[in-house]
Amino acid sequence: MASTDIATQELKNPIDVTEYLFRRLREVGIRSVHGVPGDYNLAALDYLPGCDLNWVGNCNELNAGYAADGYARVNGISAIVTTFGVGELSALNAIAGSYSEFVPVVHIVGQPTTQSQRDGMLLHHTLGNGDFDVFNKMSSAISCYVARLNDPHDAATLIDSAIRECWIRSRPVYITLPTDIVAAKVNGDRLKTPIDLSLPKNDPEKEDYVVDVVLKYLHAAKNPIILVDACAIRHRVLEEVQDLVEKSGLPTFVTPMGKGAINETHKNFGGVYAGNGSNPGVSEAVEASDLILSIGAIKSDFNTTGFTYRIGQLNTIDFHSTYVRVRYSEYPDTNMKGVLRKVVQRMKSLTPGPIPPLTNRLSDGERASTDQTITHNWLWPIVGQWLREKDVIITETGTANFGIWDTRFPANVTAISQVLWGSIGYSMGACQGAALAAKEQKNRRTILFIGDGSIQLTVQELSTILRNKLNPIVFVICNEGYTIERYIHGWDAKYNDIQPWDYANIPKAFGAKENYQGYRIKTRDELNKLFADQEFNSSDKLRLVELYMPRDDAPAGLKLTAEAAAKRNG
Structure with missing residues (x-):
């Protein structure tokens, strides 16, 4: 001592x-x-x-x-x-x-x-x-x-x-x-003395050389596009990306993991590229490009609809946190932040190609339908019409994550989904953390879409939400079990079934009283009425909505990805 x-x-x-x-x-x-x-x-x-x-x-x-x-x-x-x-x-x-x-x-x-x-x-x-x-x-x-x-x-x-x-x-x-x-x-x-959180600087001579190489190919391209992925968000280059989008005027797309990286109301935004699971017109626009500026890519199976990208490295410039790859030439120890900033500064005017039209409008068939069944084709454009600027939206890696591809966000939305790791039940816990951070930032709604199977793993966090006086809106998609697993294997297998729960009353078992409101929604009219309810939209209570959907219904992207996974597993 x-x-x-x-x-x-x-x-x-x-x-x-x-x-x-x-x-x-x-x-x-x-x-x-x-x-x-x-x-x-x-x-x-x-x-x-x-x-x-x-x-x-x-x-x-x-x-x-x-x-x-x-x-x-x-x-x-x-x-x-x-x-x-x-x-x-x-x-x-x-x-x-x-x-x-x-x-x-x-x-x-x-x-x-x-x-x-x-x-x-x-x-x-x-x-x-x-x-x-x-x-x-x-x-x-x-x-x-x-x-x-x-x-x-x-x-x-x-x-x-x-x-x-x-x-x-x-x-x-x-x-x-x-x-x-x-x-x-x-x-x-x-x-x-505050901790120095600044990125290590690139070697100036090396950085300038990489920028010159990027600009050479960019200025020579006839139909370049921008494709933004998750690591653009994680490695904090969204300001540089936004400036690149604005100055270049190029058609700009995101991957599923890149949702929220770009202002989706911007005139340059063309939609979600996910290979075969892309929105209509997107795959054609991306795959016809002769130069793709790929920023922060994570080319995992679920992020590419089962590795169905059809874009060659010869037409790609990859920007990452520790290196830049121009076609087949890699430049290590060069972070994308500095390179992107100089590309924006030195770029000459470009002639952008066409941008696919993108909207949350329902298809003619859905608008004319008198069917009251809530389907994925109907739901996700409607969700896009309901969302507000600065919302935090969380989707479980299942039908919800694949469905959100078809939702065009308002400006400044934060999207959270665990596409790569894909741990079932993640989104319920993540909702609690995200809702707390959103509360600290003030005036941000937190919205979760989670499956009835997924929530059974982590439902206790509704208790933590109540104790911390948080007010997210939780939609439990009630479709009788593990839909994504059914599409991969065992459609009618017992292991993909779950015990039905009385989800709307679970928070009451956790002690919820006046700080909670539950709902059961089984028709399109009921959901439209709920979305239009001002009290529902602005309440300071936890709101949990049982949202009933058919067991065999799923977004197209999920079906394609599950089919590819089943083939690999076999």
Whole structure:
């Protein structure tokens, strides 16, 4: 203890490690921390109020991880606190999803004391073999940085590095906080200097060369287009992309994972490109292009309708966070942000090609129909007419995610869907986190579309929503089970069936009273009336809508993707 006291005395402005950590979280924009209490993190949680951070308190760690992911997608970055072993492992599926989809989440794990770990003590929440590194090793593969705060001398440096890496690389980081380090002292004067969150600069000569190569092909192209994907959002180049769209006047498309990256009311916007699952006219426009400026692409199976892209690398320039690829030539260690900015600055005038018409109007057949059945062909254009600017819309990876391709958004909508990782039930937890971030940003609605099968995995987060006084609108698509799985395999198999729940009354079991309203909608007229209801649209209550749809109905994109998945699995 004497050496520690001497070290503390040498600090000009000593501050506890945990206070330092939490104040850094607040500095980068985090206002609420998700997680579940456990005995190895309890002392650390005591510091939250003093650091002006709100504790959310989720029903379990998996849901907390999903919620942290949703919060980060709206807020920019998030944090989750779990306890050693049992807590952190429960969160790992969610953290893996954040890693897969480039979502910045700071995962803080309360651990036993450093002495207990060195002695290999037979403690609860361990494997009973004295190995205290095993869980750290599990997390290291799905984190872009690991900070083990075992020594206060380097704790502040490790914290700053972890948060910077989380932001710059837009992926989860893992921070361990042993109980005997919680109140250890670090130099508080470091807080006077904000963490440097700026991207590393490209080599100027190399960047200029890449820009010249891009412009050479762009100015020579007869029919260039822009295609924007998820990593344009995750790596924060939307300002550069918007300027490129505006100055070039080029037809601009998004992928399913890129929904929300572009103002879809802009005159240049042409729709969603997803190979065979594209909106009418989109695949023809994209695939006829002689140069595609592809920004932040993630060419996964669900993002391409089963790998049905028909665009060749010879006609593509790929912009990414760590490299640019021009046709078959790759330029490593060159981030797209700097390159895109200079392309915009130096670009000459271009002659844009035609842009496919895009609207939320129903087809003539749907408008003339007297059928009251709510189908996907009818629903998603109607949803587009109902949405408002700045809405946050979340769709589960199932019928909802594929259906939203056919919805043209108003301006400044944030779209959340876990297309690549695709963990069932993700969207319910993500809704809680997103709704909290939207509340902190004020005047933003949060809307969720989730299947009746998916919500059964994570329905407890309705309780967290109620406790935190959040007011999302939750649509539960009641179509008798796992529709996307049925289309892949086992149409009438028992394993794709679920127990029907009384969804509209579940929040009441969670203690909802005047802060909740439930609905059951079975016809088109009922849904149109609900969408027109001002109280429904502006309420400060949680609203849950049972939305009944046929079991065998699904968006075209889902059917095509499921067919491709079935062939690969076979």
